[in-house]
Amino acid sequence: MSNLRLLSTMLFLSAVGGIASAQGVALQPSPYVVATGLEAPRGLRFGPDGNLYIAEAGTGGTTSTVGTCKQVPAPVGPYTGGMNGRISKVDRNGVLSTVASGFPSTQDATGDLLGVNDVAFLGDTLYALIAGGGCSHGNTNNPNGIAVVNRNTGKWQLIANLSAFVKANPTKYESADDFEPDETFYSVLASIDRNLLYVVGPNHGEILSVTPTGGVGVVIDVSASQGHIVPTSIAIRDGAFYMGNLNLFPIDPQWARIQTIDTGHLGDEDYAPGFAGDYHGYHIIDSKAGFTTVVAVDFGPDGLLYVLELSDMAGFPTSNAGKVVRVDPNGALEQVVTGLSVPTGMTFGPDGRLYVSNLGAVPAGGGAVGQVLRFDIPPGEAPQ
Numbered sequence: 001m002s003n004l005r006l007l008s009t010m011l012f013l014s015a016v017g018g019i020a021s022a023q024g025v026a027l028q029p030s031p032y033v034v035a036t037g038l039e040a041p042r043g044l045r046f047g048p049d050g051n052l053y054i055a056e057a058g059t060g061g062t063t064s065t066v067g068t069c070k071q072v073p074a075p076v077g078p079y080t081g082g083m084n085g086r087i088s089k090v091d092r093n094g095v096l097s098t099v100a101s102g103f104p105s106t107q108d109a110t111g112d113l114l115g116v117n118d119v120a121f122l123g124d125t126l127y128a129l130i131a132g133g134g135c136s137h138g139n140t141n142n143p144n145g146i147a148v149v150n151r152n153t154g155k156w157q158l159i160a161n162l163s164a165f166v167k168a169n170p171t172k173y174e175s176a177d178d179f180e181p182d183e184t185f186y187s188v189l190a191s192i193d194r195n196l197l198y199v200v201g202p203n204h205g206e207i208l209s210v211t212p213t214g215g216v217g218v219v220i221d222v223s224a225s226q227g228h229i230v231p232t233s234i235a236i237r238d239g240a241f242y243m244g245n246l247n248l249f250p251i252d253p254q255w256a257r258i259q260t261i262d263t264g265h266l267g268d269e270d271y272a273p274g275f276a277g278d279y280h281g282y283h284i285i286d287s288k289a290g291f292t293t294v295v296a297v298d299f300g301p302d303g304l305l306y307v308l309e310l311s312d313m314a315g316f317p318t319s320n321a322g323k324v325v326r327v328d329p330n331g332a333l334e335q336v337v338t339g340l341s342v343p344t345g346m347t348f349g350p351d352g353r354l355y356v357s358n359l360g361a362v363p364a365g366g367g368a369v370g371q372v373l374r375f376d377i378p379p380g381e382a383p384q
Contacts, residue, residue, distance in 0.1 A: 031373035038370035043118030057115030060107025069135035081138025085115030104133035134182025159214035173223035244294030
């Protein structure tokens, strides 16, 4: 089973005890628990108010659309949907509360969850990336997309229907035995300078752009040159994207990559919201191997690239085998956090500390609750 989607069915080898165990492994360095009791926490982002916002996939549901629309192939599909995805926040006093709820959530045939997979801010406005929506996920009238969220009232409104967009604009390469009609959008990155949101689609293999008013365009079709590598996340630095990928299961350690994408004419006069096609100048210009199951990338306050890995052991995801590595100025990899269990998101805070969503891929009823951990990481050698 080589062509499985992001956080695939083989995350859980059975409905009871899917994640393999690595005994006697402790988290290093010792973390501070920022929040616990979370429902499949994913992306993290600090808001302009200094609070930490947490995307939660939720617990799925019981609504089936089998016979109504195209389903995800077994053994991953079919999905059953519900409306319990949410966004939570931790305020400056450490108090956890719900910001908004009632987002599409879905559970696949193995227990894996999709819902609100990430959050981002453009100015004071909070946006949610919805990945648990769409008919193939059991949520017929609630598609995947970008929603704008009112942080005061908790009300949210979909501004970009990404389910419809990817169906109308297929990528060049699709993996038939692993195809998600509504995608499994994993991360969203805000560019204040360009006033755009960038969304990564792992299953179809592309990066999309979304304007604050909901215009959607294709930045790059990753699948066209790379095939089914499952891109998950991007960071921007010095006019380029740095994109990490999950790669395929069973896990072959150190074969995931960080690929540098020339952003070309991004944001200039050639940009047109809703343009379906690669923008001029967008191509992969560099590729660095040595990573395993990349699920998040970010630049730290020391200017170095940090990479979150779901599990670095061969085979299938293993508890306590997640880690954070950073790339030093000479390109060497250094482990800075080890012993994580299926981590799914990370961000640096205004305090310079590293925040990680841990136990983010454990299914509902799996006996573990999601958490956000905080780490004090000594800075690395600054790049010249």
